[in-house]
Amino acid sequence: MQPILAGDANAACRLLAEEWFLKRVHSHYFPDVLALPGRNFLYFAVRYYEGATLQDQLDAGQHFSPVEVVTLMIRVLKGLAALHRLDIVHRDIKPANLHVDPAGKLRILDLGVARCPILDTRELHAQPGTPSYMAPELFNSAEASPQSDLYALGASGYHLLTRNYPYGEIEPFQRPKFGEPAPPSRTRPDIPPWLENVLLKAVARDPAQRFETAEEMLLALERGEANPLLRRRTPLIERSPAGAWPLVAAFSIALNLLLLFVLLAS
Known part of the structure; x- marks a missing residue:
């Protein structure tokens, strides 16, 4: 742990929780925790991987095609499925926490604000996550869930393709009002309709209208155009x-x- 955080009990708990989570997720979509001898200080070590995060690639001007984004999202979903099966919610999925090595292998980083009922960390994080990737219900003090992780992934895919956010950029401590997300094809006409439907379902304002599980969203992406997801028509009374x-x-x-x-x- 950094010396500046030495007296921060919350930071110490986050560090211990992250190590605990990583040791229990047996998946190559997460960094490997290294075995260490007896420790006199509070720290843990993970294997070093060459490469860059998706946010680093965006900042460097990388242009992502729909096919590339689908491939990346499929890999993230496989990692999230492994995490959710252990009843762990990541709570901060975003391009900056998705790392790709030179071989194209993706790893999900930063489980420091993750939550599991067995290791209850709710009191440590009043509102964890990055606002522009946080599901609407989280701004109303709802607990994070697998569906809020899927929302964050949908928002990440949306951002990789358009460099925008489904409901606009949200600043910290802002109380946003959520209307209807703009179809990403307005910015990227090359996005196929079936992929747009998947993204819009993932970032639906109402959790009941989203995918229920990572496996369900994964299946929708793997089927793709062969068995496209049909977009739910919003009833008139909801639209206007x-x-x-x-x-x-x-x-x-x-x-x-x-x-x-x-x-x-x-």
Whole structure:
């Protein structure tokens, strides 16, 4: 642990928790923890990997094709599936925490704010994560879940393709209002409709409209165009409540008139 954090109990707990998580996730989508002799200081070591994070690549001007983003997301989902099977939620999936080595192998970094009920760390992190990649419900004090990890991955894929965020950039301590995410194909016309549908489902404002598990989202990406995910049509009353109520009122009046006519005729 850095000397500047030596007296920080939360930082010490995060460090211990991260080592604990990494030792329990047996997956090549995470860094390997190195075996160490007796320690006199609070630290742990992971294997060093050449390469760069996806954020580093974005900052260097890397242009990601839809095929590349699908491949990357599939690999992340396989790692998340392994994590979620252990009842661990990452809570900070973003391009800066996704590392790719020269051989193309992807690893998920930074489990310092991850959460597992067995090792309860809720009190240590009032609102962990990076705002622009955080699911809407987290801003209302909801607990992180596998679906909020999938949201963060969807937002990451969206950002890799468009360099934008589904609901715009969100600053720390901001209380954002979430409308409807802009279709990424507006910025990148080369995004196929099926991939756009997957991304929009992943970043849906309502958790109930997202993928339930990493495996479900993985299947949607692996099937791709062969068995495309159909986009759910938003009901008019959800898209435009003010515009829907006149139609509801008109239908109600017509129904009442019809019932009155039937009663008078009989």
